[in-house]
Amino acid sequence: MTDRAARRFLAGTGDERHAVSREVACDRCAARVLVAKFSPQHTSVQWSPASVRACAEFTARSAAGELTALIAACASLRASIDRAVAEGRLDVTPP
Numbered sequence: 336m337t338d339r340a341a342r343r344f345l346a347g348t349g350d351e352r353h354a355v356s357r358e359v360a361c362d363r364c365a366a367r368v369l370v371a372k373f374s375p376q377h378t379s380v381q382w383s384p385a386s387v388r389a390c391a392e393f394t395a396r397s398a399a400g401e402l403t404a405l406i407a408a409c410a411s412l413r414a415s416i417d418r419a420v421a422e423g424r425l426d427v428t429p430p
Contacts, residue, residue, distance in 0.1 A: 354430050356381060359419050363411035364391035370416055372427045378416060380408075 356369035356379070366389035369381040387393055392409040419425035 354379065355428070357419075357425050359412075359416055359425060361390065361409070361412045362415045362418065364389055366390040366409075366412065368412065370419075370425060372416070372420060372425055373429055374427060380412070380416075 354371035354373070356371045358367050359370045360367045366386040368383070368386050371379040373379070382390075387403055390409055390412070392411055393403050393406055396406055397403050416425065420427060
């Protein structure tokens with residue numbers, strides 16, 4: 336976290352709209368999304384149309400009749416994000 340971001344957060348003015356997102360690729364299907372990790376529980380994931388099409392889990396669930404807009408998450412991507420944090424490739428940075 337930058338000094339400026341840390342000061343904003345400590346002053347209670349943290350704003351996740353200014354978060355730095357990092358690209359994370361799914362270990363299962365290589366779908367690439369932008370991720371900002373604010374705490375162990377709070378993760379922001381930005382999917383692109385291409386990443387939704389590349390996602391193996393979304394593709395399988397869509398083929399089974401589910402609407403991708405109603406699928407809350409991809410378990411494989413969640414595991415990939417957790418691994419990126421554990422390996423130090425994705426920092427947990429409060430807004």
